[in-house]
Amino acid sequence: KQEVTQIPAALSVPEGENLVLNCSFTDSAIYNLQWFRQDPGKGLTSLLLIQSSQREQTSGRLNASLDKSSGRSTLYIAASQPGDSATYLCAVPQGAQKLVFGQGTRLTINP
């Protein structure tokens, strides 16, 4: 059974800092890994999707890496802004369909 863990559970940093969020998974036989953002009371917004054959994906100030062999992924946020404050979730498919989520990292960027 796939299990996904995210650390830290919460993170508070001043504006402008670069930061790293961590995600680990127990079963390395994954097809892909997806990072999402969730604002309070809202649905999930997909940030980055990394295929199993890829080592990283970039979108603007976001960079996600994937190391299947070690069961880890990181989300790097450069030059953080107050608007980046949200909960960040990573998820991997289990079997053919079901997504397994981590518990999320609640990020606060202080002006």
Added chain:
Amino acid sequence: GAVVSQHPSWVICKSGTSVKIECRSLDFQATTMFWYRQFPKQSLMLMATSNEGSKATYEQGVEKDKFLINHASLTLSTLTVTSAHPEDSSFYICSARDLTGTLNYGYTFGSGTRLTVV
């Protein structure tokens, strides 16, 4: 990109009544949609997998008679919370994946429905 529309965004209902939540894929077809429940400050919990034209697959511990799922077309799945009680109050989110995609395509989520049972 793929868009999933979920309605209503919030609903308040009286205890004992039923509430229907709709999930639509706007620009793609989805043979499978997923329904999640989220409690405050917790991650998403998969409730059931909705299959077009067949019965939904429920996760262990989810009451299929309380949470009725219908997936009558390739673009619409509905979740009906029957005889709602205050403990059913929660945030419900649906998701879908593009029919033409393989497992290498990501999932798109709706904006969620906040259900409050009074």
